[in-house]
Amino acid sequence: LTCDSTMNSAKTGSATANVIQIWKKDHDGKWTIYHEEYEVKK
Structure with missing residues (x-):
């Protein structure tokens, strides 16, 4: 995403x-965030 x-x-x-x-x-079929990144643009 x-x-x-x-x-x-x-x-x-x-x-x-x-x-x-x-x-x-x-393993229970639930979705979990594995990795998250933020790129801040100024």
């Missing part, structure tokens, strides 16, 4: 970020 997001901070203001998530199905 990839998506673009906006992050807001009182100190630095707003910045856009690219979010990447890798999901895996566990």
